[in-house]
Amino acid sequence: AQSVTQPDIHITVSEGASLELRCNYSYGATPYLFWYVQSPGQGLQLLLKYFSGDTLVQGIKGFEAEFKRSQSSFNLRKPSVHWSDAAEYFCAVGHPNFGNEKLTFGTGTRLTIIP
Amino acid sequence: DVKVTQSSRYLVKRTGEKVFLECVQDMDHENMFWYRQDPGLGLRLIYFSYDVKMKEKGDIPEGYSVSREKKERFSLILESASTNQTSMYLCASSLQGRYEQYFGPGTRLTVT
Numbered sequence: 001a002q003s004v005t006q007p008d009i010h011i012t013v014s015e016g017a018s019l020e021l022r023c024n025y026s027y028g029a030t031p032y033l034f035w036y037v038q039s040p041g042q043g044l045q046l047l048l049k050y051f052s053g054d055t056l057v058q059g060i061k062g063f064e065a066e067f068k069r070s071q072s073s074f075n076l077r078k079p080s081v082h083w084s085d086a087a088e089y090f091c092a093v094g095h096p097n098f099g100n101e102k103l104t105f106g107t108g109t110r111l112t113i114i115p
Numbered sequence: 116d117v118k119v120t121q122s123s124r125y126l127v128k129r130t131g132e133k134v135f136l137e138c139v140q141d142m143d144h145e146n147m148f149w150y151r152q153d154p155g156l157g158l159r160l161i162y163f164s165y166d167v168k169m170k171e172k173g174d175i176p177e178g179y180s181v182s183r184e185k186k187e188r189f190s191l192i193l194e195s196a197s198t199n200q201t202s203m204y205l206c207a208s209s210l211q212g213r214y215e216q217y218f219g220p221g222t223r224l225t226v227t
Binding site: 009032034036041042043044045046049090094100101102103105106107108 | 119124146148150155156157158160163165171173205207209211212213214215216217218219220221
């Protein structure tokens, strides 16, 4: 069965510093990959997605992610974080073999921004 | 923009009550999903529907049922609420053949 690992439960970053959130997946084929963000008390918002092609994908709010097949990873990055980036971030995977366009989510990484 | 709405943001119910959580999407999406979100566990799929009156169990369907009588509406039913169903419930929708899911704001349910 497929699985998604977000090894960092909580990350604290200073405002203006760079950010990298880790995501690893376990699946035989290359899945479809997603990052979502959840602000406090809100639903999830799609940041970016990868299906195929260029392994560096750009998303909203200045985020990008890089797919590395050799490492089964899809890490999320931002060069300079803003206080408004404080939220929980979820990585998710999907694949036609999972059935019916379902996604499997990681357990999330909570991001705290300090002034 | 896709809009997914959920009937309540906060709900408090007593043990044994029947609870209905409603979700409505306005973009003619075929697929609709119910998840529960708990700290440290991420999002877990309860039920999924890929068409009107069609449903499929997710990873944790026990204690829940669903109803989809109209394409835009997907209801989650707790037949007899229990304290271990206290959680955040998230509804999502997507187009058939597409994997991007669009989420509602969530309903925080407390069962006392």
